[in-house]
Amino acid sequence: MSKAIIEIKDMTLVLGGRTILNIPHFALLEGQSISLMGPNGAGKSSLMLVMAALLEPTSGTVVYFGKQAHEQSLLNLRRRMAMVFQKPMMLDSSVMENVEMGLKFRGLSRRARERQVTPWLERLGINHLVRQRARSLSGGEAQRVAIAQALVLQPEVIFLDEPFSNLDKGTRDEFKQDIGSLLRENSITTVMVTHHIREATDLTDIIYYMEDGEIISRQVTSDYLAVDEFSRQG
Amino acid sequence: MELIWEGLVKAFYLLMALDPEVLEVTWLTLKVSGTATLVSVLIGVPLGAVLALGRFPGRNFLVSLANFGMGLPPVVVGLWVSIFLWRSGPFGAFNIIYTPLAIIIAQAVIASPIVTSFTLAAIQQINPRIRLQLLALGANRMQMLWSLVKEARLGLLAAVMAGFGGVVSEVGASMMVGGNIKGMTRVLTTATVMEVNKGNFDVAIALSVILLGLAYGVTALLTTLQQWRNQR
Numbered sequence: 001m002s003k004a005i006i007e008i009k010d011m012t013l014v015l016g017g018r019t020i021l022n023i024p025h026f027a028l029l030e031g032q033s034i035s036l037m038g039p040n041g042a043g044k045s046s047l048m049l050v051m052a053a054l055l056e057p058t059s060g061t062v063v064y065f066g067k068q069a070h071e072q073s074l075l076n077l078r079r080r081m082a083m084v085f086q087k088p089m090m091l092d093s094s095v096m097e098n099v100e101m102g103l104k105f106r107g108l109s110r111r112a113r114e115r116q117v118t119p120w121l122e123r124l125g126i127n128h129l130v131r132q133r134a135r136s137l138s139g140g141e142a143q144r145v146a147i148a149q150a151l152v153l154q155p156e157v158i159f160l161d162e163p164f165s166n167l168d169k170g171t172r173d174e175f176k177q178d179i180g181s182l183l184r185e186n187s188i189t190t191v192m193v194t195h196h197i198r199e200a201t202d203l204t205d206i207i208y209y210m211e212d213g214e215i216i217s218r219q220v221t222s223d224y225l226a227v228d229e230f231s232r233q234g
Numbered sequence: 235m236e237l238i239w240e241g242l243v244k245a246f247y248l249l250m251a252l253d254p255e256v257l258e259v260t261w262l263t264l265k266v267s268g269t270a271t272l273v274s275v276l277i278g279v280p281l282g283a284v285l286a287l288g289r290f291p292g293r294n295f296l297v298s299l300a301n302f303g304m305g306l307p308p309v310v311v312g313l314w315v316s317i318f319l320w321r322s323g324p325f326g327a328f329n330i331i332y333t334p335l336a337i338i339i340a341q342a343v344i345a346s347p348i349v350t351s352f353t354l355a356a357i358q359q360i361n362p363r364i365r366l367q368l369l370a371l372g373a374n375r376m377q378m379l380w381s382l383v384k385e386a387r388l389g390l391l392a393a394v395m396a397g398f399g400g401v402v403s404e405v406g407a408s409m410m411v412g413g414n415i416k417g418m419t420r421v422l423t424t425a426t427v428m429e430v431n432k433g434n435f436d437v438a439i440a441l442s443v444i445l446l447g448l449a450y451g452v453t454a455l456l457t458t459l460q461q462w463r464n465q466r
């Protein structure tokens with residue numbers, strides 16, 4: 001049995017007087033890749049922020065890598081994880097500076113940064129954009145840059161909040177393949193939010209459905225595939 | 235009309251002749267106000283950033299103080315700085331009063347709240363999602379602060395312009411703590427007031443034109459710097 005990387009117990013999140021999240025128990029295991037699905041406003045993004053130690057829950061406990069948040073350095077904790085936001089925010093500098101920002105924060109030399117960044121730029125097809133100002137990128141380009149920005153950090157856990165939502169269909173399919181094998185190769189624990197069942201089944205092992213701040217069901221995606229096959233045959 | 239014309243002609247003449255006295259006053263003005271602005275940036279930018287990002291008791295009070303401080307009357311600042319620097323004052327032993335340093339101190343007091351408030355506003359305007367993004371990328375406190383200051387650089391240049399504009403144009407404080415001593419603490423504004431008092435309106439107009447030119451020149455330089463990247 002692999003160990004829990006993030007474990008949530010009796011957690012609630014209240015924002016502006018409203019209960020946004022209410023999670024009695026949830027665990028993300030090492031090497032697992034899961035999807036969060038559910039309607040708009042269900043709390044998927046908020047749950048990700050809590051899991052990424054970017055948002056403090058109102059009550060309850062969250063255990064990261066076996067320790068509670070207050071028992072460890074939040075900075076070190078955050079540096080083991082990476083997040084691709086639903087709406088990527090670029091800093092007002094070049095694409096290159098944006099992509100290598102996290103590595104810079106971790107104190108890597110210019111050379112080391114370049115060595116680490118270059119392969120990802122090629123893999124994500126943004127090599128030609130490196131000198132462009134990040135704020136002038138198209139939605140899809142910004143999303144690629146955001147994915148690169150997260151992957152260059154070689155995180156133990158990655159959070160992807162609707163990472164393909166701005167990509168055109170061709171790119172989306174290509175990316176899905178590529179990112180999928182990439183995450184598997186590097187056995188990065190993955191949490192992804194998506195509204196597309198195919199993305200969830202192709203990229204992750206378990207789907208959690210959320211509604212009104214609660215996790216209402218859990219499905220193993222291989223079951224889905226079986227159903228899918230079945231319905232196609234029928 | 236004639237007076238204005240004569241003044242402009244005189245200004246042109248003084249400038250073209252590179253009148254050493256005028257040059258000296260102009261140079262001192264630039265040095266003193268430039269240094270005071272620099273000091274106020276060193277104080278105001280970190281302070282503004284901390285006020286924009288921090289949550290601590292007394293924060294709101296400090297913010298209102300900074301905003302209030304933007305309108306500090308230079309004469310009042312001049313008076314209080316004088317009181318502290320007078321021979322009999324708490325810092326009298328340093329013999330600073332009636333030196334350029336005294337003017338720099340007084341002008342820094344005037345400009346610091348301006349720079350602080352502008353910085354505060356510029357950093358608060360940054361989308362809060364940027365802060366979240368920086369946290370997620372693993373920024374520590376200093377890296378966060380520095381990244382946001384860089385992000386707010388356009389607003390910060392506005393802060394520098396406002397600070398410099400505020401001090402280069404004030405006369406009350408420079409007069410009180412500097413004393414308008416020829417060749418020592420005479421700056422463009424105090425010289426202008428003096429020439430008016432003496433009835434030398436043409437010289438006064440000439441000095442005012444130079445002051446405007448100086449203020450415009452520095453602002454134009456900073457504006458070019460500010461708009462540089464947007465044009466690419």
Ligand SMILES: Nc1ncnc2c1ncn2[C@@H]1O[C@H](COP(=O)(O)OP(=O)(O)OP(=O)(O)O)[C@@H](O)[C@H]1O
Nearest residue numbers: 015016020038039040041042043044045046047086
């Ligand atoms: N800072 C906040 N203050 C108040 N309410 C908030 C805040 N942030 C989020 N919410 C609310 O919390 C609820 C959950 O938001 P969240 O972004 O987690 O939903 P989501 O499941 O990701 O939705 P979507 O599919 O649209 O991205 C929403 O109703 C939202 O309005």
Ligand SMILES: [Mg+2]
Nearest residue numbers: 044045086161
């Ligand atoms: Mg969301």
